[in-house]
Structure formats: structure tokens, C-alpha cells
Amino acid sequence: MADWKKLAKEALLADGKIDTREVEILRRSLFADARIDKSELEFLADLRKSAKSTVKEFMKLFIEAVKNHMLADGVITDTEAAWLRKTIFADKKVDADEIELLKELKRSAKKTSPEFDKLYNECVK
Structure with a gap:
């Protein structure tokens, strides 16, 4: 079975950055069940660390995810x-x-x- 996190990370960071459209996709997918689990939070943290740049909306999503989980x-x-x-x-x-x-x-x-x-x-x- 494919590692969904690795695949998603490669797709999202193909250009090295996370843009507004990608943030919308992440928000819809990760908050589909209205809660962020540890695995999803780790995924977002890894994206944040690995991206060359992100739009402000990504940090807002990250903060919302951390608050939701913690x-x-x-x-x-x-x-x-x-x-x-x-x-x-x-x-x-x-x-x-x-x-x-x-x-x-x-x-x-x-x-x-x-x-x-x-x-x-x-x-x-």
C-alpha cells in the first residue's frame, strides 16, 4: 500500500511551496471529520518544515489544526x-x-x- 503522506507531500511540494489552492484542499480533507488527529498534525508540521515557502493561509490552517488537536x-x-x-x-x-x-x-x-x-x-x- 502506498504511503499517503509521502505521496501527498511530494504532490503538494512539487514546486517547493504551498499556495492558497493547496491550503483549501488540505483544509477540506483534514477537517472533513471536524477533528485533527496526531497523524494529520504531524503531516502538517512536516509540510511546514519542508516547504520553501507557504502562503499566510497555511499558517492559519496549521494554527487551527494545532488548537483543534491540543x-x-x-x-x-x-x-x-x-x-x-x-x-x-x-x-x-x-x-x-x-x-x-x-x-x-x-x-x-x-x-x-x-x-x-x-x-x-x-x-x-
């Missing part, structure tokens, strides 16, 4: 915080979109773990 139960765990840390620091810098994501997660979560609080305090100054 806030499903209202609690951000140490494991989820570790994933966030790895993803945010993948390029060795924290950008404005990532800071906004952390702020939105902090505002929306019913409870955050010590690891998330540590990450938040490091990134949001």
Missing part, C-alpha cells in the same frame, strides 16, 4: 508541550505566528502542564 480535551499535556517545543524550534527561532499560537493555546486551555508553561514563558516575553 484543545480537544481542554488540557495541554507535557507530551503535547514537548511536541510544540520540537515544532516551534525546528528552525531554531520563534516567529510571531508561533508566539500567537502559544498565546491562543494558553487562553483557550482549561489546564496547562508545567512543560507547556515553561515553553510559554521562554517564548512569550
Whole structure:
């Protein structure tokens, strides 16, 4: 059986970038069941890391997906915080979109773990 993630990644990044049309396709497909699972979130993170460039709508989709997954139960765990840390620091810098994501997660979560609080305090100054 073909690896759908590998195939989709190759198709989406054939030109090295993710455009608005591709974001619409990703949104329709990934949010078809109104929830983002761990595999789908990992796929988006990999796309984000691998693309030479993305349109602003892609970051909006990524943030929405992270919030959908991590806030499903209202609690951000140490494991989820570790994933966030790895993803945010993948390029060795924290950008404005990532800071906004952390702020939105902090505002929306019913409870955050010590690891998330540590990450938040490091990134949001």
C-alpha cells in the first residue's frame, strides 16, 4: 500500500511551496471529520518544515489544526508541550505566528502542564 503522506507531500511540494489552492484542499480533507488527529498534525508540521515557502493561509490552517488537536480535551499535556517545543524550534527561532499560537493555546486551555508553561514563558516575553 502506498504511503499517503509521502505521496501527498511530494504532490503538494512539487514546486517547493504551498499556495492558497493547496491550503483549501488540505483544509477540506483534514477537517472533513471536524477533528485533527496526531497523524494529520504531524503531516502538517512536516509540510511546514519542508516547504520553501507557504502562503499566510497555511499558517492559519496549521494554527487551527494545532488548537483543534491540543484543545480537544481542554488540557495541554507535557507530551503535547514537548511536541510544540520540537515544532516551534525546528528552525531554531520563534516567529510571531508561533508566539500567537502559544498565546491562543494558553487562553483557550482549561489546564496547562508545567512543560507547556515553561515553553510559554521562554517564548512569550
